[in-house]
Amino acid sequence: MNTESKFIDVAVDSPVFSQYLYAVPESLRQEIDIGKRVLVPFGKKIITGYITAYSTKTQAFEIKEVIDVLDDKPLLSARMLDLCRWISRYYFAPLGLVIKSVLPAGINIKSLTVVKISGASGKGQAAGGSLLAPIKPRTFTGASGKAGHQGPRDGRVLTLEETGRGKQMAERGRRNADRGSKVGAGGLEPSTSRM
Numbered sequence: 001m002n003t004e005s006k007f008i009d010v011a012v013d014s015p016v017f018s019q020y021l022y023a024v025p026e027s028l029r030q031e032i033d034i035g036k037r038v039l040v041p042f043g044k045k046i047i048t049g050y051i052t053a054y055s056t057k058t059q060a061f062e063i064k065e066v067i068d069v070l071d072d073k074p075l076l077s078a079r080m081l082d083l084c085r086w087i088s089r090y091y092f093a094p095l096g097l098v099i100k101s102v103l104p105a106g107i108n109i110k111s112l113t114v115v116k117i118s119g120a121s122g123k124g125q126a127a128g129g130s131l132l133a134p135i136k137p138r139t140f141t142g143a144s145g146k147a148g149h150q151g152p153r154d155g156r157v158l159t160l161e162e163t164g165r166g167k168q169m170a171e172r173g174r175r176n177a178d179r180g181s182k183v184g185a186g187g188l189e190p191s192t193s194r195m
């Protein structure tokens with residue numbers, strides 16, 4: 001742990017080959033260590049990055065600050081980080097993605113958009129008082145390019161059997177099975193030939 005360092009090099013979890021210089025706020029300097037994950041601003045997003053080195057160099061332009069440190073202890077030892085660097089050079093792969101691939105899946109923070117239907121104010125409610133109105137039949141253009149075909153008037157979805165396509169697909173499956181295809185109407189069929 002280097003509490004004197006004001007800057008760190010970060011490999012970001014994106015398909016870019018560069019490491020980026022970030023400033024460490026005074027409040028996070030005690031938590032910074034090589035091999036830990038950090039949340040950093042990257043363009044308009046906030047993404048996960050991996051601390052790869054302490055840095056004393058500064059640049060002429062404004063340097064963005066680390067938002068948060070995600071780990072109590074480093075996830076990568078110095079030896080593992082060296083291996084990740086070697087893999088990155090040998091396979092010409094971005095270091096951030098190499099590090100991500102050696103860590104357990106699902107530990108990185110991802111963005112999540114939450115949509116809420118609000119019924120308390122009356123907005124978004126249909127005339128009958130329900131939150132969602134029934135689906136209205138819509139005109140669409142089919143494969144032939146002709147417009148005008150409509151779905152059922154009551155807004156329900158038709159099954160393959162109701163449209164007549166179920167029988168066509170079953171017949172096609174039987175023809176394929178008769179020709180020796182391994183895929184028939186019932187899905188995969190065992191092959192009778194031996195190698």
